[in-house]
Amino acid sequence: MTGDSLGESSRSVIHSEVGSIGSDNGKGKGKSNGNGNTHPVVDFTAGVIAGAAGLIVGQPFDVVKVRYQTPQYAGRYSSTFSALGSIVKEEKVKGLFKGVTSPMINGVVFTSYSFFMKLQLPPDSIHEPSLGQIFLAGAGSGVVGAMLTCPIELIKIREQSAPPHVNTSTLGVVKHIVKVDGLRGLFRGFQATAMRDLAYGPYFCTYEAMLRFFKYMKTPPLPENTHRHEGHTLIDEAEMELSSGLTWTELMTAGGIAGVTAWLATFPLDVFKTRLQSASWPESRTNPASEGVKVKPPGLWKVATTAVRQEGWRVMFAGLGPTLIR
Template sequence: MDFWPEFLASTSGREFVAGGLGGTAGIISGYPLDTLRIKLQNTKNVSAFNILRQMVSREGATSLYRGMAAPLATVTFQNAVVFQSYATLSRAFDSSVSAKDPPSYKGVALGGVGAGALQTLMVSPVELVKIRLQLQSMGRITESAKGPVMVAKSIWKKEGFRGLYRGLCVTVIRDAPAHGVYFWTYEYMREQFHPGCRKSGKESLHTMLVAGGLAGVASWIFCYPFDVVKTRLQGQTPSSIKYKGIYDCFRKSVKEDGYSVLWRGLGTAVTRAFVVNGAIFSAYEITLRLLFNNGNMQTQETI
């Protein structure tokens, strides 16, 4: 009965809840653009507008949200773990900073790398199922029509534990350094837009939205080629194995389509990144402040 009040009274609990709500806001705001990105990475000479037009005309606007149940079901916990891990690790890597001061930019970057690496254990199987669902209209994946739970069961039955974690290595390569760039960019840009806000914790919604959006854009540009490789590896099924690994996928993709294939869909990805991560950081910061203010009020009333 007393778990939630005690949990929300702790700093870790508030960061966990704020991170979860931020992740939910990000998924809902950016999922249609994510669907377009996945399809662009697996097609040739087709624009995002043409894919959008074809999907809406043939399957309706709801097709843009196909597969959202898989990430939405886990994103609250996943994003909560990322933000809580980041908050803990950024201070652990910068022990010289006092509790009242924000971590240094070095601590921010290293904390982001650590948080990014940890969250891949959760995100890799979820993104595998999501990608299989998003690619169903291309006619290569028959089990995707059954929904996320059935797809996951089908993968487990046919490929086992190893199948569910297909693409884990490239996901770590993509996410660990990208999260370092992500959190560093956000902290740096918010300070540039609103000097002193890292210590005071006070900045405008505009600052949160723009700094968060730029952080998302920077991290995606940094890791995008690995995301293309990851999508192609995870889009494979046992009956359609084309790539034997990360290097083989990279080599064959470049040989067939040129180096430009590694940046296919980047425009859609960065547009989505700006919208999604602006929403994530804004929801995170606002929720965190509401929880801390509420906690302070409750403490004062108790006293």
């Protein structure tokens, strides 16, 4: 999810990375101890690589999603793929990659997930964590990641929602935000971002639940080692998945269902967050009717109620199509 929920492409990259750095017994040389506790640097690096892979594949659809969610583009595109064609026609291919976000977001999520999981489990635990523990670790990692996600997505959304004839740059957007709203302006929409990124909880929980369901349905039963864990970082879990006996089809299916579940649970928040962050609100500095009096920009509740009242409940799912395709 970065704006965006962690996709199955990220999990696939983790699997390949684990395979490339693993030794004969599947453990990375020099990167984990005897108990399977992966070094935080490995978690962070795998997350960054996974995030970069997801960006390459999903960025054009993210641009389309933001356009659907931004009021000034309402009704402009008839479908996801017509939107892609129009963007290329008007802004060339580079228009599909406006506002590329940092893959470091996934690195932070991976590292914080491991931290929250270790808080809940004894250091020497070899048992599978409960789905509730996985949910809490995922939700916690999303909130921590929002500290980095919020300013990055704010800048990305400002770039992606700019009119086609306006040439924007990351530095130019940052300067404008700081000039109008100060440094605190970079964290506009933090509440909505943190609430939306709680979706990492249902994502990781659903993913693990699907894997356990597939294991349960196997005939004959899977080997006993598929129920034993040595460490509870995402790298450790990826190692277990690779040796669990599940097929790539089952792993991809689990990831796809988890991604759809996570987005459906929080997508309205993503729409309102985009609207909150896409408007520059120059009037927020002073009130023309009252010289020198600052006006507080609208909050999440105000943006949400105004959008639903003016455009109906369907506005809460604007851009869902390109998001699920991504």
